[in-house]
Amino acid sequence: MNENPWERAKSQLKEVAGRLSLDELLISRLLSPNKVIEVSIPVKMDDGRMEVFKGFRVQHNNIRGPYKGGLRYHQNVDMDELKALALWMTMKNALIDVPFGGAKGGINVDPKKLSEKELERLTKEFTKKLASVIGPNLDIAAPDVNTNSKIMEWVVEEYARIKGHEQLAVVTGKPIGKGGSEGRTEATGLGGSYALQAILKKLNKQPEEMTVAVQGFGNVGIFIARYLQQAGFKIVALSDSKGGIYVPQGIKDIEAVEKCKRDSGFLAGCYCVGSVCDLSNREKLGGKAVSAVDVLELPVDIIVPAALENSITEENADKIKAKIILEMANGPTTLKADKILSEKGIVIVPDILANSGGVAVSYFEWYQNIHSEKWDKKKVFTKLKKMMKLAAEDVYKTSLEYKVSLRKAAYIVALRRIEAKAKISKN
Numbered sequence: 001m002n003e004n005p006w007e008r009a010k011s012q013l014k015e016v017a018g019r020l021s022l023d024e025l026l027i028s029r030l031l032s033p034n035k036v037i038e039v040s041i042p043v044k045m046d047d048g049r050m051e052v053f054k055g056f057r058v059q060h061n062n063i064r065g066p067y068k069g070g071l072r073y074h075q076n077v078d079m080d081e082l083k084a085l086a087l088w089m090t091m092k093n094a095l096i097d098v099p100f101g102g103a104k105g106g107i108n109v110d111p112k113k114l115s116e117k118e119l120e121r122l123t124k125e126f127t128k129k130l131a132s133v134i135g136p137n138l139d140i141a142a143p144d145v146n147t148n149s150k151i152m153e154w155v156v157e158e159y160a161r162i163k164g165h166e167q168l169a170v171v172t173g174k175p176i177g178k179g180g181s182e183g184r185t186e187a188t189g190l191g192g193s194y195a196l197q198a199i200l201k202k203l204n205k206q207p208e209e210m211t212v213a214v215q216g217f218g219n220v221g222i223f224i225a226r227y228l229q230q231a232g233f234k235i236v237a238l239s240d241s242k243g244g245i246y247v248p249q250g251i252k253d254i255e256a257v258e259k260c261k262r263d264s265g266f267l268a269g270c271y272c273v274g275s276v277c278d279l280s281n282r283e284k285l286g287g288k289a290v291s292a293v294d295v296l297e298l299p300v301d302i303i304v305p306a307a308l309e310n311s312i313t314e315e316n317a318d319k320i321k322a323k324i325i326l327e328m329a330n331g332p333t334t335l336k337a338d339k340i341l342s343e344k345g346i347v348i349v350p351d352i353l354a355n356s357g358g359v360a361v362s363y364f365e366w367y368q369n370i371h372s373e374k375w376d377k378k379k380v381f382t383k384l385k386k387m388m389k390l391a392a393e394d395v396y397k398t399s400l401e402y403k404v405s406l407r408k409a410a411y412i413v414a415l416r417r418i419e420a421k422a423k424i425s426k427n
């Protein structure tokens with residue numbers, strides 16, 4: 001049975017709030033979203049038929065600033081999932097100390113089944129329905145699962161049409177040249193690598209000694225694999241939803257694997273020797289087939305769930321051999337699994353820290369839009385590194401101070417910041 005992520009998010013919050021003796025009123029404010037919006041989105045399909053999709057936006061909390069968070073397009077999107085993801089955005093934004101609250105939204109749709117034109121009409125109709133509740137100082141969306149810079153550009157276009165003038169800062173994650181920031185596409189992956197390195201430094205561990213298996217090969221999985229390899233880690237396994245590759249001696253050329261997956265549609269056959277990627281190379285490389293599920297159970301030092309929620313559950317937690325988990329997906333670990341893993345002494349770099357690089361650079365993008373600035377990649381990455389390092393060190397220090405897991409420590413740091421802002425606003 002899949003755990004309900006919203007129940008999990010609330011129980012994580014309650015547990016930590018209890019320890020901090022947070023103001024009761026503040027806790028109850030955080031335990032329910034400020035506003036939930038559900039809309040129906042009629043779309044004309046290419047064959048002339050009309051189809052109606054369901055769209056959502058959850059505005060969890062705005063104590064620290066405008067609502068901020070992504071839009072996901074997925075066939076399993078529902079309100080409870082989005083409520084959890086929105087709460088996690090509130091925590092994430094407070095943890096890295098950007099002046100935003102938390103939100104999340106999406107459409108219940110499998111975008112792979114739609115043509116580009118249908119996707120554009122769907123996005124624009126959704127934007128129309130949300131136009132009165134979003135805006136650069138109100139609620140700022142961004143890419144998430146199955147959404148990208150092109151989709152963000154459509155939101156900007158439709159929002160401009162409705163409001164009569166263009167406001168780039170209504171969303172982040174736009175294409176470069178259309179108001180997007182340098183480095184936003186890579187940001188979640190790069191930020192995760194910075195966070196992991198900051199934590200490993202505290203644990204006196206060197207990247208060079210460590211093997212890594214990554215689950216998920218979308219925008220997050222691809223870049224975390226690339227950047228971890230650049231930092232000296234040995235990537236031994238990669239997987240997408242259909243299967244994966246496992247090369248115990250190390251996957252040398254991740255970009256060749258990426259190209260192979262792009263061309264063939266399947267990652268599972270992408271064993272690359274030079275520029276030739278083919279299943280027939282598997283034996284030559286000493287590789288083994290691995291499924292999207294088994295990839296988390298490989299004998300490696302670090303696993304990186306970078307796909308969807310609930311990939312680590314009570315069913316597989318016991319089979320995990322890695323000593324460190326870097327949660328690049330949002331909510332990959334269920335409550336029961338979290339308990340099993342912490343009893344086993346496994347260090348979990350929690351989602352709200354590990355994947356916060358994405359929204360960190362979203363903040364930089366929003367800031368550049370508002371101030372009409374254009375930063376180069378070096379400036380963006382320098383600022384990102386500083387932000388991730390600070391957040392990771394704060395979390396680590398708090399975990400020692402309170403003798404709690406990094407996840408609980410991350411919540412403590414975030415909740416304290418939200419509490420401080422709530423007090424200022426009251427006075």
Ligand code: GLU
Binds near residue numbers: 070145358359
């Ligand atoms: N969807 C990303 C996340 O879950 C980014 C959100 C944003 O940039 O607003 O953190």
